[in-house]
Amino acid sequence: MRLQGKAWKFGDNVNTDLIIPARYLNSSDKDELARHCFADVRPGFVEMISPGDIIVAGNNFGSGSSREHAPLAIKGAGISVLVAQSFARIFYRNAFNIGLPIMESKEAAQSIDEGSLVSVDLATGEIVNMNTGQQFFAKPVPRFMREIVDAGGLVEYVRKKGLTGLGAS
Amino acid sequence: MPMTMTEKILAQHASRTDVSPGDLIGVKVDLAMANDITAPLAIAVFNEIGKQPVFDPNRIALIPDHFVPNKDIESAAQAKLMREFANHHQIHHYYEVGQSGIEHVLLPEKGLVIPGDLVIGADSHTCTYGALGAFSTGVGSTDLGVILATGKTWLKVPPTIKIEYEGSLLPWVRGKDLILYTLGTLGVDGANYCALEFSGSVIKELPMAQRFTMTNMAIEAGAKNGIIEPDEVTLAFVAERSHRTPLVCTSDPGADYEKVIKIVVDTIEPQIALPHSPANVRPLSKVPHISLDQVFIGSCTNGYLEDLREAATILKGRKVAKGIRLIVIPGSQLIYSEAIEQGIIKTLIDAGAVIGPPCCGPCLGGHLGILAEGERALSTSNRNFVGRMGHPKSEVYLASPAIASASAVAGYIAGPGEL
Numbered sequence: 367m368r369l370q371g372k373a374w375k376f377g378d379n380v381n382t383d384l385i386i387p388a389r390y391l392n393s394s395d396k397d398e399l400a401r402h403c404f405a406d407v408r409p410g411f412v413e414m415i416s417p418g419d420i421i422v423a424g425n426n427f428g429s430g431s432s433r434e435h436a437p438l439a440i441k442g443a444g445i446s447v448l449v450a451q452s453f454a455r456i457f458y459r460n461a462f463n464i465g466l467p468i469m470e471s472k473e474a475a476q477s478i479d480e481g482s483l484v485s486v487d488l489a490t491g492e493i494v495n496m497n498t499g500q501q502f503f504a505k506p507v508p509r510f511m512r513e514i515v516d517a518g519g520l521v522e523y524v525r526k527k528g529l530t531g532l533g534a535s
Numbered sequence: 536m537p538m539t540m541t542e543k544i545l546a547q548h549a550s551r552t553d554v555s556p557g558d559l560i561g562v563k564v565d566l567a568m569a570n571d572i573t574a575p576l577a578i579a580v581f582n583e584i585g586k587q588p589v590f591d592p593n594r595i596a597l598i599p600d601h602f603v604p605n606k607d608i609e610s611a612a613q614a615k616l617m618r619e620f621a622n623h624h625q626i627h628h629y630y631e632v633g634q635s636g637i638e639h640v641l642l643p644e645k646g647l648v649i650p651g652d653l654v655i656g657a658d659s660h661t662c663t664y665g666a667l668g669a670f671s672t673g674v675g676s677t678d679l680g681v682i683l684a685t686g687k688t689w690l691k692v693p694p695t696i697k698i699e700y701e702g703s704l705l706p707w708v709r710g711k712d713l714i715l716y717t718l719g720t721l722g723v724d725g726a727n728y729c730a731l732e733f734s735g736s737v738i739k740e741l742p743m744a745q746r747f748t749m750t751n752m753a754i755e756a757g758a759k760n761g762i763i764e765p766d767e768v769t770l771a772f773v774a775e776r777s778h779r780t781p782l783v784c785t786s787d788p789g790a791d792y793e794k795v796i797k798i799v800v801d802t803i804e805p806q807i808a809l810p811h812s813p814a815n816v817r818p819l820s821k822v823p824h825i826s827l828d829q830v831f832i833g834s835c836t837n838g839y840l841e842d843l844r845e846a847a848t849i850l851k852g853r854k855v856a857k858g859i860r861l862i863v864i865p866g867s868q869l870i871y872s873e874a875i876e877q878g879i880i881k882t883l884i885d886a887g888a889v890i891g892p893p894c895c896g897p898c899l900g901g902h903l904g905i906l907a908e909g910e911r912a913l914s915t916s917n918r919n920f921v922g923r924m925g926h927p928k929s930e931v932y933l934a935s936p937a938i939a940s941a942s943a944v945a946g947y948i949a950g951p952g953e954l
Contacts, residue, residue, distance in 0.1 A: 379723055379812070383920040387927075388899040392602060392609035394576045406927035426724040429757060430918060431899070432659040434576055434675035454757055455728050456659060460675035510559050510689065520677050521583050524685065 367488045369446045369467070370496070374415060375480035376423035381430035382457065386439045388431075399435050400442030417444035420486065422478045424450065428457025434464065441466045447486050449493060449504070451475040462511055463520040469493065469504035477502070488515075537787035539695040541730040541762055544670040544784050548653045556694035556793070565652040567682045568596040570638050571603055571610070573657035573675075574617040580680025589624045590686030596628035596647060597621045598638040601895045606902040636867025636893040639663040639751065639835035643743075644867055649773045650765040651782025655682055660835050660917065662753045666746035667773065668765035668784060673754065693759045694793035695730040696721075697786075700737035702801040707951055709845075710745025711837060711915070711935035713737070714752045715806035717798065719816030727757030729793060732786065737800050738763060743772045744839035751836045752917050755813040805950055808933035811921045819938065819950050829860045829912040830943040831924075832936050833891070834898045837915035838866025842936040843874045847882040849940035849951050855887035856946030862904045864891040888943075900924045906931075913942050 390402040404411040421440065427450040428436060437460045440448065447467040461468045467488050474493045478484060483496035491504035507515070517523035536553045538546065546554045548562040567590075569577050574597055581589075589595055597617050602610035621629035628647060635641060639660050642648050650668035654661060657679035664671035674688070682688050698717060718725075731753045738746065746763050753761025763769075765783045773781055804818040832838075832846050843865060855861045863883050865871035871893055874880045880890060897904030898916040906912055906925030912932070914924065919931035932948060941951040 381918075381920050383899075383918070383923050387922050388901055389905075391572045391901075392607060392613060394579065394613070406922040426727065426757065429723060430659065430754075430920060432573065432657060432661075432673040432675055434573070434657075434677060437675075438576075452724070452727070454724070455759055456673055456675060459678060463675060463677035508559060508691075520681055521580055524584060524681050 368485060369418065369488065370483065370485045371419040371446055372416065373420050373422045373478050373480060373482045373484045376421060378424035379426045379429055380423055382428055382433050382436040383430055385428065385436040386433065391433060391435055394435065396438045396442035399439035403439040403443045412443045415444060418446045419444065420484045421445050421448045422475055422484070423448070424475060425452050427453050429454035432456045434460045437461045437464055437466045447488070449474050449486070462514050465519040471502045471504045474502035537789040539730065539732060539786045539790045539792065540668065540764060540784040541670055541695055541732065541760060542692060544651055544653060545690065545692055547651070547782070554692045556692050558692040559689060560692060561687055561689050562653055563687055564594070564655050564682050566594050566596060566647055566654045567679060568598065568638060568642065568654065568656035568658070568661065569679050570601050570658055571599040571614045571617055572601045573679065574620070575613045576676030577657055577680040577683060578616060578620050580677050581683045584681070584684050587684050589626070589683050592625045593627045594686065595626050595683060596638070596642055597626055598630060598641060599632060599635060600637050601899065602901050603632050603894055604892060634868055636870065637835045637838055637895055640838055640866030640870070643667060643747065644776065644869060646773065646776030649777050649779050649781045650769060651784055655679065655688055659754045660751050662758065662761045663747050663751040663835060665750040665753065665760050665762035666743065667769055668763060670760055670762065672760045693728055693730045695732050696726055697732045697734060697792045697795045699795065699797045700733070700735035700800050701797065702737065702799045704737065704800055705804060707805050707937045708800070708803055709935045709937065710741050710748040712803060712806045713800065714749040715808055715813070715816050715933065716803050718752065718755050718814040719806070720796065721756040721814070723755060723812055723814045724757040726753065729758055731756065731758040731761045733761065733763050739766055742841060743768060744841040747839065748836050752813065755917060805935060805938050807938065807948060808919055810919055810930040810932065813918060813933060822948050824947040824949070825911065825932070826947045827859055827913050827942060828910040829862065829904060829906065830939050831862045831897055831904055831912060831914040831916065832939050833864030833866065833896050834916035835866065836917045837936050838864060838870070840870045840873055842915065843870065843879050843883070844877070845936045846940040847879040849937060850886035850888070850944065851882050853886055853944045853954065855943045859943055859946055861888040861943040862891060862897065863888045864896040864903070865893050867893050897924050913939055913948060915939050
């Protein structure tokens with residue numbers, strides 16, 4: 367699937383407190399969480415972006431708390447895909463589990479500027495900066511995680527494989 | 536094949552003879568945990584999967600601790616949802632306000648984690664239990680929801696970074712200072728996806744409370760888990776609390792490490808993490824007299840009885856400086872009760888501290904001590920990100936209970952030696 371949207375640029379070590387401050391964790395509703403996405407660093411983020419826009423970030427995106435509310439808020443805000451130099455471990459899992467596409471590419475993360483039109487092919491990992499024509503390829507996703515994505519998230523994966531089917535070997 | 540202790544525990548739970556870093560494995564979970572913030576989402580996932588029973592009502596812990604006693608109507612609804620789920624599924628380890636405490640303090644205290652266990656919690660500081668020689672790591676709510684149904688999860692076997700601490704500690708240097716110093720060395724992503732194994736003669740001398748403080752903050756370097764080899768201190772702690780037989784795993788000589796870092800502790804001073812990163816660390820002597828509005832002693836990092844006792848030792852016969860709010864929150868109901876019996880709470884109150892009910896408190900900016908714009912706090916907790924404890928233009932400094940207590944008296948960041 368090919369996704370296209372405007373790039374919103376973030377730096378290194380964007381932690382989950384920045385993505386969704388804890389004071390908003392008294393809700394699990396993704397539309398409510400989306401309203402407060404990046405509340406302290408980019409107030410009004412959800413109004414600024416258009417559905418389908420793309421986040422391009424630096425190193426260690428999603429560090430800190432395990433709150434799944436963070437990828438939910440980003441997904442709820444309408445972001446279609448997240449490209450970063452690297453992701454923190456728990457955020458990486460959470461994003462796959464809830465079906466928020468994420469891609470790792472150091473080159474793309476460093477080269478793409480805020481506001482650039484970016485096109486992403488989830489199947490091949492191709493990332494294109496439409497403004498400059500530069501092409502990048504994301505780090506391949508492990509086969510097992512690809513199966514989770516293909517199933518439509520972890521819940522669907524477990525439903526298909528059955529309760530005893532969970533295992534990566 | 537020689538293995539690290541983390542690899543051994545993972546292999547055992549995957550029913551394999553050995554595993555190597557990078558292997559994706561399915562594992563059975565000994566204990567699954569969630570709190571009032573992460574459980575509601577996990578329960579929604581559990582219900583989405585189907586109408587199955589939980590995998591084992593005796594191997595699940597649901598702990599109200601983040602926004603309790605309920606801070607508002609929405610938080611009350613979340614706590615209620617978790618309570619009703621616990622009642623419906625007869626979850627054995629659900630602890631109501633009044634018997635509860637902070638999840639990571641409470642589970643070891645109740646003997647629910649012993650050496651060799653594999654624990655998965657929907658909270659990033661689940662890595663705390665590694666101090667008991669268990670493998671424990673944090674996940675999000677969807678992973679936890681699936682575990683509630685299946686008792687299983689998948690993991691990527693992490694490479695291990697070993698940190699060896701040798702030498703003699705200076706006065707007032709505690710596990711908190713060692714882990715802050717280590718974070719300053721590693722950086723906030725220096726152990727991303729890795730196991731952090733804390734070892735060396737210095738660790739063997741630390742009481743359990745300080746070991747928990749260290750493994751608790753492994754996540755602040757991005758680690759998957761923190762872990763310490765069980766020894767007689769660990770086994771004595773566990774024997775008092777659990778009837779189960781511990782599986783003591785130790786790292787083999789010749790085990791493969793991603794990196795081995797040797798830290799000589801002789802010259803390490805008490806450490807302060809400056810805003811806005813736990814890795815932005817300076818020794819106390821290099822920190823100027825920074826004035827404070829609030830001091831918080833508590834959290835899953837430093838809410839132990841030993842921490843409160845250390846605070847009382849420093850605050851005895853002294854008063855909190857004018858203009859400073861000192862908030863102390865015991866990590867569990869039991870700690871609170873013992874601190875009362877031992878006269879610790881009276882000492883703290885006489886000094887001018889306010890005592891909060893056992894819960895996470897202001898650590899994550901939830902309630903019971905939110906900072907206003909421009910305010911500055913010193914906290915014994917684990918994170919000082921922008922807006923962590925309140926207004927995005929407030930500041931949080933991290934340190935040990937000893938530094939926190941001395942600073943509350945001084946009114947600015949100071950060590951006990953300066954009083």
